[in-house]
Amino acid sequence: WRRPLVAAASRLRLLGWVSIGLIAAATGAMITLAANAALAANAQVIAVLRLVGATDAYIAGAFVRRFTLRALGGAAVGTCLAVIGILLMPDAGEAGGFLTGLGFQGWHWIWPLAVPPLAALVALLATQAAARRVLGELA
Template sequence: MARRARYSRDPLGLRRALAGWLLPGLVAAMALLAALAVAGAQGAAALADRWQRGAAAAVTVQLPEAEAAQIERALGVLRGLPEVAEARAMDPARLAELLRPWLGGSAGLPLPAVIEIRLRDARADPVLVGDRLAASVPGAVVEAHGLWVQRLAALARSLQALSWVILVLVAGVAAAVVAVATRAGLAARRDAVEVLHGLGAQDSYIAGRFARRLGLLAAGGALLGTLAALPALALLAGLAAPWIADEQAGAVAAWGMLPWPALAAVPPLAFLVGWATAQATVRRWLRRLP
């Protein structure tokens, strides 16, 4: 109770000097950007991991003739290979639908048969699979997606690094805004600060008053900015999970995909940035007093 009563007093008049919405509004805007950057970094990392673990092990086999006997023979050979975890023939209707953006209506076109296989290990060499298949099924062509997956993973890692750079820049700008607000508060309450300092108040006490006030303002703005970012993040998460057909289930899954621990850490981190910046700014200002 004594500690609560001590903090409830405002001998420096900081509630009046630092009462505007400018600082919380600016911090809210930066927190929104920080939330987007954090979610982007984690999303890029998840995509890179998914591509490397999943798509890297996916291989397709094209057969020049879509004959049932040739398809069955190829499936028998592939399923007998130790490197292959799964092999299945692609439905011709699905193949036609995938080719529709490039070929339009594929009716009457001689389409090859396509077999989708998944390797047991993404590091397995698809060339060996193709050589063994070609010995039994002449004309079979194996296409691996490893090169494209590597490029996509490199792109995802670049986006992740860019997101962290943006996060660092946002933190730096937030610290600069808090420093400007602190100097404005010192200028507004200069007489009170000098009187209190002249009466023997320690620098830690005065700096702590400013730091607590500005830290709370920064945390409040960060909370508002993080809450404002949630709908946009949920929308992006829903677009990243198009495999859920039911709209209501997709919305629930999108909210569940958000990086809640990282988002919950934004307001406390904003408080720490505001607190530390105000402490450093006030202590440096007090050292210049006679």
């Protein structure tokens, strides 16, 4: 009877990792679309910046910095709200209802701290790729 429980736990862990990957992919796609829109909307400004000598690396850096900091701030706020929500969930002993006893134990409370830097990393990579592509098309 123990073997099916181990297999179920393994599948649940795999489902968690797949979910994290899908969330990262969706985040990257949203940031890429937003960066594309921002770069396209500022095409005239980019043209003027190029006329006064700004390089594509400088222009892209400004967009990358802005989107990375926004993603970092948004993920930090979202993580704080999520941790507060987890803290407010009832214990398993108080009520035997659905979604009771969920949360982190011991040192696992450090895991939410990884969310904002990872979101910023996804934003950095997605914005850099979008900026390179769009600035290449505007040339």
